[in-house]
Amino acid sequence: MSRRSYLPFAALIAIVAVVPLVVRYPTLEAQILTAGMLALGFSLLLGQMGFLSFGQATFNGAGAYAAALAALHWHAALPLLLLAGIAGGVVSALVVGTLSIMGTGVYAVMLTFALNEMAFYAAFELKGITGGDNGLRGFVRPDFLGIHLNGELAYYYVVAVVFALAFYLVLRIVDSPFGHVLRAIRENEQRAKAIGYDVRRFKVAAFAVSGALSGLAGALYALLYQFVPLEAIDFNTSTNIVVMGLLGGVGSPYGPILGAAIYTVLANFLSTIWARWPLLLGVLFCCIVLFLRGGLWELGPLLRRAFLSMGGGGVAADTKPL
Secondary structure, X not given: OOHHHHHHHHHHHHHHHHHHHHOOOHHHHHHHHHHHHHHHHHHHHHHXXXXXXXXXXXXXXXXXXXXXXXXXXXXXXXXXXHHHHHHHHHHHHHHHHHHHOOOOOHHHHHHHHHHHHHHHHHXXXXXXXXXXXXXXXXXXXXXXOOEOOOOHHHHHHHHHHHHHHHHHHHHHHHOOHHHHHHHHHHHOHHHXXXXXXXXXXXXHHHHHHHHHHHHHHHHHHHHHHOEEOHHHHOHHHHHHHHHHHHHHOOOOOHHHHHHHHHHHHHHHHHHHHOOOOHHHHHHHHHHHHHHOOOOHHHHHHHHHXXXXXXXXXXXXOOOOOO
16 A cells, blocks of 8 residues: 555544544444445455456355354354354355356356345245344344443444454555456456466455455444344345445445445435435436446546646646545
8 A cells, every 4th residue: 555545544544433423323334334345345346356246245144144143152252253254255255256257247247146046045945044034133242352342332443443454454455466466357357367367266366355345244234233134145235235336436445435325324314204215326326327437436536637627737636546
C-alpha cells in the first residue's frame, strides 16, 4: 500500500469507530460491516479477476452454519468460532470455484448459481443440522478476554476490529503480485497463460480468499443475531450481494463498502415506510448501470475532474481509483 492509499483507509476506520457513538444503531451498523465484507468478497472475484459469481451466499451460509454449530455443540471461544466460519467459507468456495471454472463465460456463471441452489436445498433438507426453514438457533455469543459481548455496542466493536483487519488484508492482496496476476487474468486470460501463470490455480485461490471473507462475515452475522436463517444461503442473498457490489463499484475495495452501506440502510428503513421500496433501488441500480458503470464510488474522481476543469485548467491530477 502506498502512503496515499492509507489516507482513505484511515478515514474509513475513523468513521467505523465513531459512527455508533453518534448514530446509535449498533446492530444495524454491525450488519452494514458484515454486508460490506460480503460485497468485498464478491468484488475480489468480479473487480479483480473478472468473474461474475452468483454463489456468494453459499460461502456466507457455510460460514454462518459452521460458526453456529461450533457455538451450539462445543461452546467454542470467539476466535475459534470465527475460524470455523472462515473454514466453512473456504471449503465451500474451493468446491464451487473448482467446479465453476470448468465452464467458461455464462456457463461458469450458471454453475455458481446451480451450486448455490444445491447448497440451499441441502440446508433445507438437513433440518436436524441446520434447522431447515426454521433456522438454527439456541447458541449465544461467548465472552472474549473477560469482556461480556451481550451488549450491542460491545459486539459492534468486535465486528469493527475484524472488519478493519479483513479490509486491510484485502488492500494488501490487491496491491500484491497475486492481485496483479488476477487483473492480468481479467484483462486477457490467454495472455496470462502464455506468460506461464497457472490460471486455474490462481482462480481457485481467488475463490478461497473470497470464501474466507464471506464465511467470516457469515459467522459474525450469525453471532450478531444469535440465529442463522435459511435465507443466509439463499440465492436471493447472492443476488443482493451482487447488487451491493455493483451499486458501490467493484473497481476499488472501497466501492463495495459504500454499496453495502447504502443497500442495508435502504433495506432497513425504506422497508418500514413502503413495501415496494425495491422499486426505488431498481431505479437507482438502472441509472448506475446506464450512466455510472464504475458504481457510486466513481463519483469521487468524476467530481474531482469537474472541479479541476472549473478551476481554470490546472495541471490534471491523478484520478485513478484507490
